[in-house]
Amino acid sequence: MTIVKLGYVAMSVHLQNCSPSQTMTFRQFSGLKDREAAIRKLERIANSNLENCLRLLIHNAANDIHFFRFSSKLIPLANHEELSDWKYMRPLKENLKKIAEYLKEHPMRVDFHPDHFVLLNTKDTDTLNMSIKTLAMHEALLKGMEVDQEHRCVLHVGGAYDDKEKALEQFIHNWGHIPNSIQRMIMLENDDKTFSLDDTLYLCEKLGIPLVFDYHHHLVNYQYEDWTTNWERVVSTWHYSKLPIKMHISSPKSEKDFRAHADYIDPDMFLEFLNKIKGSVPEIHCMIEAKKKDDALFMLSKALKEREGINFIDQSTFEI
DNA sequence: GCCAGTCAAGTCCCG
DNA sequence: CGGGACTTGACTGGC
Numbered sequence: 001m002t003i004v005k006l007g008y009v010a011m012s013v014h015l016q017n018c019s020p021s022q023t024m025t026f027r028q029f030s031g032l033k034d035r036e037a038a039i040r041k042l043e044r045i046a047n048s049n050l051e052n053c054l055r056l057l058i059h060n061a062a063n064d065i066h067f068f069r070f071s072s073k074l075i076p077l078a079n080h081e082e083l084s085d086w087k088y089m090r091p092l093k094e095n096l097k098k099i100a101e102y103l104k105e106h107p108m109r110v111d112f113h114p115d116h117f118v119l120l121n122t123k124d125t126d127t128l129n130m131s132i133k134t135l136a137m138h139e140a141l142l143k144g145m146e147v148d149q150e151h152r153c154v155l156h157v158g159g160a161y162d163d164k165e166k167a168l169e170q171f172i173h174n175w176g177h178i179p180n181s182i183q184r185m186i187m188l189e190n191d192d193k194t195f196s197l198d199d200t201l202y203l204c205e206k207l208g209i210p211l212v213f214d215y216h217h218h219l220v221n222y223q224y225e226d227w228t229t230n231w232e233r234v235v236s237t238w239h240y241s242k243l244p245i246k247m248h249i250s251s252p253k254s255e256k257d258f259r260a261h262a263d264y265i266d267p268d269m270f271l272e273f274l275n276k277i278k279g280s281v282p283e284i285h286c287m288i289e290a291k292k293k294d295d296a297l298f299m300l301s302k303a304l305k306e307r308e309g310i311n312f313i314d315q316s317t318f319e320i
Numbered sequence: 321g322c323c324a325g326t327c328a329a330g331t332c333c334c335g
Numbered sequence: 336c337g338g339g340a341c342t343t344g345a346c347t348g349g350c
Contacts, residue, residue, distance in 0.1 A: 011344085023345060025327050073344080077328095116342080117329040127330070159331055193332090260342095 003283040004274065005244075006301065006316040007067025007109070012059055012294045020052045021073040026080055039083075043091045046075040050095035054102060061106040064314035065297065067246075067285050072114045074141065079133050089140050096144030103145060109243065109285060110145070111152040112138050120178065120186075121158035121171035128174060135182045142185070151241050153185045154212050157195040157203060168199060175207055189248065192217040192259055197230055199223070204237045211237040214248040215273055216289075220259050228276055235281055245281050249273070250289040263291040267303040278320045 011020060022045050024038075032038035053070060060068055078088050103110070118131040135153060142149045161167050175183065189212040190200040197211075197218055204211040211234050218227050238245040249270055253260035265288055277284070290296035297316060304310050304318065311319040 019345075021344060023328090025346085027327070028346090071344095080328095115329075116331090119330070122330085124330090130329095161331085 001319055002274075002278045002281055003313075004318055004320060005067050005109075005283070005285045006297050007065065007069065007285060007287045008294045008297045009069045009113075009287065009289055010071040010293070012056055013292055014294060015055060015059055018052045018055050020049045020056065020071040022049055022052075023073060023076040026077060026082070029077060029083075039086055042076055042083075042086070043088070046078075046088065046092055047095050049074045050092060050099065054095070054099055057099065057102055057106065057108065057110075059294075060108060063294070063298075063316070065294070065316045066107070067109045067287065067316070069287060070110060070112050070141075072112050072138070075137065078137050079130060088137075089144065092144065096141065100144070100146035103147065109246075110147060111154065112141075113154045114138060116156060118155060119158040120155065120174055121161075121167050122174075123161070123170060128177075132178060132182060135185065139182060139185060148242070149181070149185045151185065151187050151210050151243055154187045154189050156189055156191045157200060160194045164194060164199065168195075168203060171203055172206060187212045187246075189214050190217050190221070192220045194221070196221050196223045197227055197234075201230060201233055201237070205233065208240060209237065210241050210243075210245075212246055212248060214250075216248070216250040216252065216261075219252075231277060231280060244283040244285055246285040246287060248287050248289050261289055261291055264296045265290055265300045267300055267307070270300065271304070271307065274320050 012018060024042055024045055029038050029042070032041070049071070053074070056068070060066070075088050075092070077083050114134055118134050119127055120131060122128050122131070138153050139149055142152055157168070157171060159167060161170075187210045188200050188204055190197045191214075197213065200211055203209065213227070213234050235245060249265060251262040251264065251266040251269060252258040253262045288297050288300065292299075301312075301315055305312055309320065313319065
């Protein structure tokens with residue numbers, strides 16, 4: 001028996017005017033004559049994003065959703081070099097505290113997926129420093145939300161830079177220069193272009209990093225098609241985490257556009273996967289990466305309720 | 321009120 | 336070696 005919990009990403013298609021990713025571009029910022037007023041505007045946007053995050057958490061709790069990925073665009077221009085003097089955390093304190101209080105009353109697994117410009121295997125020190133800075137922002141947000149920072153940021157391995165083997169070794173080299181408090185936030189995901197499950201496992205086992213298996217990515221980028229022989233290794237990378245294993249699920253948009261994410265999750269594909277891993281872990285958390293966000297979660301849950309051998313505990317939790 | 325175009329980042333691909 | 340595509344949601348400007 002395995003408990004499965006479903007989660008979704010960043011925003012809800014059911015809540016109106018509830019974007020947690022409102023923004024201001026640097027061009028817009030530069031166009032404003034009063035720099036102080038422009039910074040106040042950035043702060044208003046960031047606070048509005050956090051207020052919307054709280055609305056999303058309330059929506060989640062009301063719908064028995066216990067697993068959620070925050071947007072990584074909560075603070076516009078937070079790491080822009082022209083704004084290095086901006087102390088952006090101070091004005092967010094109260095709204096972060098509200099999230100912290102809410103999460104205490106309604107326990108939920110929350111995490112982040114910083115965008116693909118966070119690169120830990122780059123040789124460029126500016127890019128590496130910017131990446132660390134961006135991760136430090138995520139760390140500060142988690143601290144403000146009073147969430148234990150361990151294993152809360154999913155990253156891809158990074159660029160291939162013409163030589164995948166060297167790029168993997170560069171990751172290991174750079175890892176030694178990354179502050180420990182940031183190392184412990186990281187999980188690594190197999191990607192759809194360069195670093196396969198086998199590549200990612202190599203790093204995760206060597207560095208003690210939990211591996212987030214993305215089934216859809218594996219279907220378009222693998223070294224050995226049969227992932228099941230590696231499954232126990234994936235499970236083992238979670239041995240030192242306090243959190244249950246997590247993975248990503250999405251369905252191909254079409255045969256022609258196989259890499260792109262579909263609006264919804266194909267329940268057959270998902271069940272086929274679950275049937276291969278059931279019993280291997282007591283609990284698994286599955287992050288739904290679909291265009292229709294929480295609606296994809298609800299539809300998947302509805303479809304699975306009609307299948308045999310699945311025992312639903314609540315809207316987003318079932319036993320298989 | 322809708323549609324096309326713009327924005328931001330680093331890598332990768334094409335010419 | 337330079338410029339455009341990639342990706343994503345938000346936002347702007349034109350009609």
